[in-house]
Amino acid sequence: MSTRGENATIDRVGVIGAGAMGHGIAQVAVLAGYQVTLFDVNEAALRGGLERIQANLDKGVELGKVEPEERDRALAAISITTTLSDAGKDASLVIEAAPEDLDLKREIFGKLDAASPPHAVLATNTSSLSVTRIAEATKDPGRVLGMHFFNPVHIMKLLELVRTEHTTESTIATARAAGAAMGKTCILVMDSPGFASSRLGLILGMEAVRMLDEGVASAEDIDIAMELGYGHPMGPFRLADLVGLDVRLAVAEYLYRETGSERFKPSETIKRLVSEGKLGKKTGEGFYKWNNE
Ligand SMILES: NC(=O)c1ccc[n+]([C@@H]2O[C@H](COP(=O)([O-])OP(=O)(O)OC[C@H]3O[C@@H](n4cnc5c(N)ncnc54)[C@H](O)[C@@H]3O)[C@@H](O)[C@H]2O)c1
Known part of the structure; x- marks a missing residue:
């Protein structure tokens, strides 16, 4: 059972979108030891995302950066789905990496709000849109923030956490803990055009x-x-x-x-x-x- 707060334990992570960013986020999340449910509306994108994760991990093994057992465990910890509510169910953290479209992201967050446990943190990987506008599509904008990863996710160390005036301290603490477990260095930025x-x-x-x-x-x-x-x-x-x-x-x-x-x-x-x-x-x-x- 997960809780939101200073001692947040994250076990299950939902990732929305299996494209350039989503597959990378799923990869660093499983390597952090989380169970991951990866969602996409497009089955081919899901399969492609999984193949890219497999190829990256194989390369990691080849280079001696990932142990073969670690790769096998990571691959076994990912499940894929074309049903959005599966990605929210039982998640402590959901990270959205769908296309950069405000209406689409607001629609997804409205659905995630209903499909995820009330303690779950909901994050968007938007690179430019207003996190506040996205958060306001939920009933509890306190649990929403931006987690802005950089491309390629498994290589780039920076994670820009974007808080709104609604975001609670415990939401930020959970995102920081997840970022650190994924090997990222977090910076904290107020929601403003272009972030930092x-x-x-x-x-x-x-x-x-x-x-x-x-x-x-x-x-x-x-x-x-x-x-x-x-x-x-x-x-x-x-x-x-x-x-x-x-x-x-x-x-x-x-x-x-x-x-x-x-x-x-x-x-x-x-x-x-x-x-x-x-x-x-x-x-x-x-x-x-x-x-x-
Ligand atoms: N590419 C980058 O360098 C980069 C860097 C940082 C942040 N971002 C942000 O990350 C997000 C994703 O960008 P990307 O480059 O991975 O895009 P992408 O086009 O590679 O992937 C988007 C994925 O979302 C899927 N999708 C479409 N509609 C969907 C829906 N309704 N629900 C769930 N998934 C859906 C698509 O099938 C696709 O697989 C955007 O908000 C973008 O601004 C991108």
Whole structure:
């Protein structure tokens, strides 16, 4: 039996959505020792998510980072379902990683509110939407917060916890405990457009494109400036290409709309690249040309 609070024990975790983020969250959750129920509306996505987890764990064994028994135990601890209430049932924590659509997330949280035990913490992995608006689709917004993981989930150490004015301390404590068990370092941020990570990361990215447009330096040299001058693992152009320029543009437009600040105004260059289908690594070209073989 789980409780919400300082001594929260988490046993069963529901994960909503088995895509790029959901499968990764399910993977770190089973490796943390939790039982996981992974839900998706799409059966093929569920099977694909499970295959990716298996492949990641096999790779972990190959590299000596995961014991074979640990892999087998982790795989045995995941069940998959296309019934949302199965993912909420008996869960101490449910983490939603469905598509970035406010109405969809509000609908899911309304259903989870009814389908999960009252003590369960409900988390959204949204990267930009208002956690407050999502929480307000439930009867108890005190048990809702953002748990913003980074891609790829099994590699990236940061977990941004996003609290609203409703979120209780015990909800945060439960999320912190789960994050630590999953091997993540948690930061705590108030719900505001772009949270901490996207807001600051985007400012750097947008300013870098303005510098390119003004002819200050090439994309390569601006990247080297941040890599060697500031110790960033990769510069803003390489990073934008990896994230996807369409994703970057959508977040910039959202923050520009929400804050009205010129700092987030997307440049014509990024709009042009997106309209030409140059979305970065995933399409083979963005600011750089990528050899995706
Ligand atoms: N991809 C990233 O780098 C990244 C990083 C941080 C946060 N996020 C956030 O994580 C969330 C998921 O993003 P993603 O990249 O994993 O997307 P994705 O498209 O890879 O996966 C979304 C999954 O949700 C499923 N789905 C569709 N409708 C659903 C529903 N009603 N209920 C449950 N599942 C449903 C889809 O079948 C798909 O498998 C978004 O909110 C996104 O903003 C993404």
